[in-house]
Amino acid sequence: MQHKPNIVDIAEITGFSITTVSRVLNGKGEKYRISKATREKIKSVAEELEYVPNEFARNLRIGKSKTIALIVPSLKNPFFAEIASVVNTEVRKYGYITLIGDSDDQVENEKTELSHLSSRSLDGMIVVPCGEKWDHLVKVHESGLPLICIDRYFEDTSLSYVSSDxxxxxxxxxxxxxxxxxxxxxxxxxxxxxxxxxxxxxxxxxxxxxxxxxxxxxxxxxxxxxxxxxxxxxxxxxxxxxxxxxxxxxxxxxxxxxxxxxxxxxxxxxxxxxxxxxxxxxxxxxxxxxxxxxPVEDICKIAVKILFSHILDDDKTPKHVLLKCTLKVKESVKNVSYSS
Amino acid sequence: MQHKPNIVDIAEITGFSITTVSRVLNGKGEKYRISKATREKIKSVAEELEYVPNEFARNLRIGKSKTIALIVPSLKNPFFAEIASVVNTEVRKYGYITLIGDSDDQVENEKTELSHLSSRSLDGMIVVPCGEKWDHLVKVHESGLPLICIDRYFEDTSLSYVSSDxxxxxxxxxxxxxxxxxxxxxxxxxxxxxxxxxxxxxxxxxxxxxxxxxxxxxxxxxxxxxxxxxxxxxxxxxxxxxxxxxxxxxxxxxxxxxxxxxxxxxxxxxxxxxxxxxxxxxxxxxxxxxxxxxPVEDICKIAVKILFSHILDDDKTPKHVLLKCTLKVKESVKNVSYSS
DNA sequence: AATTAAGGAATAATCGTTTGAGCAAAATAA
DNA sequence: TTATTTTGCTCAAACGATTATTCCTTAATT
The missing domain is CATH 3.40.50.2300 (Response regulator)
Incomplete structure (x- = not known):
C-alpha cells in the first residue's frame, strides 16, 4: 500500500463495510452497536496502517472544517503576535486549526483575506478589524459564520467582542x-x-x-x-x-x-x-x-470561549466583554509635585 | 438562493453544463473552445452570485490543498513571530495559505502537529525543528511532502534548509x-x-x-x-x-x-x-x-522560494543555504584594551 | 452526396467521508 | 410455535468540484 490508506482500504482488509469502519473510527461504535471484537480489529488495523482521515473529504461531507481564521493588522507587532500565539494555542484545545491572516492594517486586505479564507468553509472567525466600517464583517456574521472581534470593535452591532476597558x-x-x-x-x-x-x-x-x-x-x-x-x-x-x-x-x-x-x-x-x-x-x-x-491572554481565552459557544452551542446572542487593564508603575514617570 | 452558490447553481441559471461552467471558471475556456459569449455569461453570473469555489471539494478531487504548514518552536518569541509573519506574507503571494503550528519547543508537540496538519493534505511544510532527531521529518519528506527547515537544521540529510551562517x-x-x-x-x-x-x-x-x-x-x-x-x-x-x-x-x-x-x-x-x-x-x-x-526576512523569502520550487517545479534536489549575519555595534561592549 | 474535421457542450465517474434507512440473524417474549 | 425486540452490520446517496470520454452540430473536404 503505497498511497495513503483510507477507510476503503481498512474496510477491505478487515472485511467489514465502509460504514462500519467509519463509525468505529469516529467513536460511534457503541452507539451503532458494533461489537467490541469488530471495533478492536478495525482500530488495530487503522493504527497499523497509520490511517489519518482525509479532512477534506470529511469537511466536504459534513460542511464543517474544524478551522477558524484569525485576522490581525500585523504579526510583526508583538502585541498581535501574542494574540496570535494565544489564540492558536486555545483553538487547538478544541481540536480546531487556526488560519492566520495579516491585513497590514488595510481594510482592503482585510476584505481580501476574508473572502480568501471563507472559501475554506471556516467554522468561525476572530478579527482585529482595522477599518472604520464593519458592514463586511456583519455581513459575514449574518451569513451564518460566527465572528468575534477582539481588541478593536464596534458598538451597536450584533457582533460579539472582547477587549480591554x-x-x-x-x-x-x-x-x-x-x-x-x-x-x-x-x-x-x-x-x-x-x-x-x-x-x-x-x-x-x-x-x-x-x-x-x-x-x-x-x-x-x-x-x-x-x-x-x-x-x-x-x-x-x-x-x-x-x-x-x-x-x-x-x-x-x-x-x-x-x-x-x-x-x-x-x-x-x-x-x-x-x-x-x-x-x-x-x-x-x-x-x-x-x-x-x-490582559491579552485573558482577552484571547475569553474570545475563543465565546466563539466556540457560538459555533458549538449555537448560542447566537452577542456578547460584549471588556477586561480591566493594570497600571504597572516603573521608572519613566517623575513625580513633579514638589519640584515645580 | 440562501445557501452558498456552487457550480451546479451557476450551471442551472446559465443553462450550460457543470463541465462547461467548471472549465470557464478555471480559465480553461479557451483550451476547450468554449465560445466567448458563453464564457462571459458564466463569469458574470458567477460574479453576481459571489461564487466562491469550495476548496474542499476541489482539494479532494485534485489532491492538492494550496496550503503549506509552518511549525515554529514558539510564536511568543519575537524571532519566530517575525518568521511567521514573513512566511505568511510570502506564501500568500503564491495564492497559498499558511497553517501555523506551535511546538512549544517540544519534539512531541512537533510530531503531533505534524500528523494533525498532514491530515489536511498539505502541499509543503516549513519547519523550525526543535529536537535532535529528524527521522520523522525525513519520513514526511520522503513520503512526498516537500519539507524545508529554517533556522535550525540538520546536516547529512536530504532535507533542504536555509539558515544564517x-x-x-x-x-x-x-x-x-x-x-x-x-x-x-x-x-x-x-x-x-x-x-x-x-x-x-x-x-x-x-x-x-x-x-x-x-x-x-x-x-x-x-x-x-x-x-x-x-x-x-x-x-x-x-x-x-x-x-x-x-x-x-x-x-x-x-x-x-x-x-x-x-x-x-x-x-x-x-x-x-x-x-x-x-x-x-x-x-x-x-x-x-x-x-x-x-537576515530573517531573506531567510524566509529564500525558504519559501525553494519550497515552491520543490512543490511546483518538482525539483527534488536538496538545497542548503546559509546567509551572512551582520554585526551591529551599539553600546553594550566596552573597549578594555587600555583600561586593564 | 458522402465523409471528415472541428467546434461546443454534456455524461458520468471519481476523490474519501458521513449517515439515514434498512435488513438478516439471534435472542427474548408471548 | 410465533411475534417481537435486539444485535450487528450494510447499502447507497450525498458533499462540490474535476475531467476523460462521448456526443451532437455545423462546416469543410473529397
Whole structure:
C-alpha cells in the first residue's frame, strides 16, 4: 500500500463495510452497536496502517472544517503576535486549526483575506478589524459564520467582542500622571476611528477635565512607531513642552523613545512617558516604562470561549466583554509635585 | 438562493453544463473552445452570485490543498513571530495559505502537529525543528511532502534548509570582543544539539583559539530568558567574573539583563554584553545592545522560494543555504584594551 | 452526396467521508 | 410455535468540484 490508506482500504482488509469502519473510527461504535471484537480489529488495523482521515473529504461531507481564521493588522507587532500565539494555542484545545491572516492594517486586505479564507468553509472567525466600517464583517456574521472581534470593535452591532476597558485604562494612567503632579500632558493617539483609541482619548480627556485641567494635547493618527516618532518630534519643537507624554501603544512609545533620545531629552527627568501595552522588553528599556498592561491572554481565552459557544452551542446572542487593564508603575514617570 | 452558490447553481441559471461552467471558471475556456459569449455569461453570473469555489471539494478531487504548514518552536518569541509573519506574507503571494503550528519547543508537540496538519493534505511544510532527531521529518519528506527547515537544521540529510551562517556570525562577534580587549569571555548557549547552537559554539571557540585565548566558558542549555537569567546569576557568583558575556539569543540576553540589573552590574562598564538576534527594541534597551543580526526576512523569502520550487517545479534536489549575519555595534561592549 | 474535421457542450465517474434507512440473524417474549 | 425486540452490520446517496470520454452540430473536404 503505497498511497495513503483510507477507510476503503481498512474496510477491505478487515472485511467489514465502509460504514462500519467509519463509525468505529469516529467513536460511534457503541452507539451503532458494533461489537467490541469488530471495533478492536478495525482500530488495530487503522493504527497499523497509520490511517489519518482525509479532512477534506470529511469537511466536504459534513460542511464543517474544524478551522477558524484569525485576522490581525500585523504579526510583526508583538502585541498581535501574542494574540496570535494565544489564540492558536486555545483553538487547538478544541481540536480546531487556526488560519492566520495579516491585513497590514488595510481594510482592503482585510476584505481580501476574508473572502480568501471563507472559501475554506471556516467554522468561525476572530478579527482585529482595522477599518472604520464593519458592514463586511456583519455581513459575514449574518451569513451564518460566527465572528468575534477582539481588541478593536464596534458598538451597536450584533457582533460579539472582547477587549480591554480602554476608557478605564486611559483614565487611570492619566490620573496617575496628574497625581504625580503633571499638569501639561500630551497624548499621542493611534488610529482615530478605532474604538480602543476613541475610548482612550475619552478616558484621557475625562481624567483631565475631572481634575480641572485644560492644557492638554491629543495628536497623532496611527499605532505605529513612525507616528510616535514624528509626533514626539513635533511636540518637542513646540514653544512649551509638555511635562509628560502618554503613548497609546507600545509601538508609539518606541517612536517616542527614538525621538527623545535623538533630542537628548532625558526620561523621566526632562519629560515623563507612560504607555499602553506591556511586554517583556519594557523592563529592560532605559528607563523601564510605566505602562497600562492589557490582559491579552485573558482577552484571547475569553474570545475563543465565546466563539466556540457560538459555533458549538449555537448560542447566537452577542456578547460584549471588556477586561480591566493594570497600571504597572516603573521608572519613566517623575513625580513633579514638589519640584515645580 | 440562501445557501452558498456552487457550480451546479451557476450551471442551472446559465443553462450550460457543470463541465462547461467548471472549465470557464478555471480559465480553461479557451483550451476547450468554449465560445466567448458563453464564457462571459458564466463569469458574470458567477460574479453576481459571489461564487466562491469550495476548496474542499476541489482539494479532494485534485489532491492538492494550496496550503503549506509552518511549525515554529514558539510564536511568543519575537524571532519566530517575525518568521511567521514573513512566511505568511510570502506564501500568500503564491495564492497559498499558511497553517501555523506551535511546538512549544517540544519534539512531541512537533510530531503531533505534524500528523494533525498532514491530515489536511498539505502541499509543503516549513519547519523550525526543535529536537535532535529528524527521522520523522525525513519520513514526511520522503513520503512526498516537500519539507524545508529554517533556522535550525540538520546536516547529512536530504532535507533542504536555509539558515544564517551561525559559525561566521559567532566568530565575528567573538573576534569583535577580542578586538575590544576582552580576554575572559563567557558565552551562554541555547539548545545544545541544535545546529545553530553547535555552529555558534564552534565559531566562538575557534575565534578564541585563533586568538590564543583559553579562558572562556560555554554554559547554558536553552534559548530562553530563564536560562539567560540563571546562567548569568551563576557567572556573577564565580570568583573571577568574565569581562564579557555573549548571549546566543535575544531571549537569553533578556535574562542576562535581568540578572545584571538585579546584581547592579553596569553594562558595559562592569561587564560587556553582546547577543545574537536583533529587533526594534534592542535600540531602546539600556544600553542599546551590540548584536549579531540575522537576515530573517531573506531567510524566509529564500525558504519559501525553494519550497515552491520543490512543490511546483518538482525539483527534488536538496538545497542548503546559509546567509551572512551582520554585526551591529551599539553600546553594550566596552573597549578594555587600555583600561586593564 | 458522402465523409471528415472541428467546434461546443454534456455524461458520468471519481476523490474519501458521513449517515439515514434498512435488513438478516439471534435472542427474548408471548 | 410465533411475534417481537435486539444485535450487528450494510447499502447507497450525498458533499462540490474535476475531467476523460462521448456526443451532437455545423462546416469543410473529397
Amino acid at each position: 480602554n476608557y478605564e485604562g486611559a483614565y487611570s494612567a492619566t490620573k496617575y500622571l496628574i497625581d504625580q503632579g503633571h499638569t501639561d500632558i500630551a497624548c499621542i493617539q493611534g488610529v482615530r476611528h478605532s474604538m480602543p483609541n476613541i475610548q482612550r482619548v475619552k478616558g484621557f480627556t475625562d481624567a483631565m477635565k475631572d481634575a480641572g485641567m485644560d492644557t492638554y494635547t491629543v495628536t497623532g493618527d496611527a499605532f505605529s512607531e513612525q507616528n510616535g516618532y514624528l509626533e514626539t518630534k513635533l511636540l518637542l519643537s513646540r514653544g512649551k513642552r509638555p511635562s509628560a507624554i502618554f503613548a497609546f501603544s507600545n509601538m508609539i512609545a518606541m517612536g517616542c523613545l527614538k525621538a527623545l533620545k535623538e533630542e537628548n531629552v532625558r526620561i523621566p527627568e526632562a519629560i515623563s512617558l507612560i504607555t499602553f501595552d506591556d511586554n517583556p522588553y519594557m523592563n529592560y528599556i532605559d528607563p523601564p516604562l510605566t505602562c497600562i498592561s492589557q | 551561525n559559525y561566521e556570525g559567532a566568530y565575528s562577534a567573538t573576534k569583535y570582543l577580542i578586538d575590544q580587549g576582552h580576554t575572559d569571555i563567557a558565552c551562554i548557549q541555547g539548545v545544545r544539539h541544535s545546529m545553530p547552537n553547535i555552529q555558534r559554539v564552534k565559531g566562538f571557540t575557534d575565534a578564541m583559539k585563533d586568538a590564543g585565548m583559553d579562558t572562556y566558558t560555554v554554559t547554558g542549555d536553552a534559548f530562553s530568558e530563564q536560562n539567560g537569567y540563571l546562567e548569568t546569576k551563576l557567572l556573577l557568583s564565580r570568583g573571577k567574573r568574565p569581562s564579557a558575556i555573549f548571549a546566543f539569543s535575544n531571549m537569553i540576553a533578556m535574562g542576562c539583563l535581568k540578572a545584571l540589573k538585579e546584581e547592579n552590574v553596569r553594562i558595559p562598564e562592569a561587564i560587556s554584553l553582546i547577543t545574537f538576534d536583533d529587533n526594534p527594541y534592542m535600540n531602546y534597551i539600556d544600553p542599546p545592545l551590540t548584536c549579531i543580526s540575522q
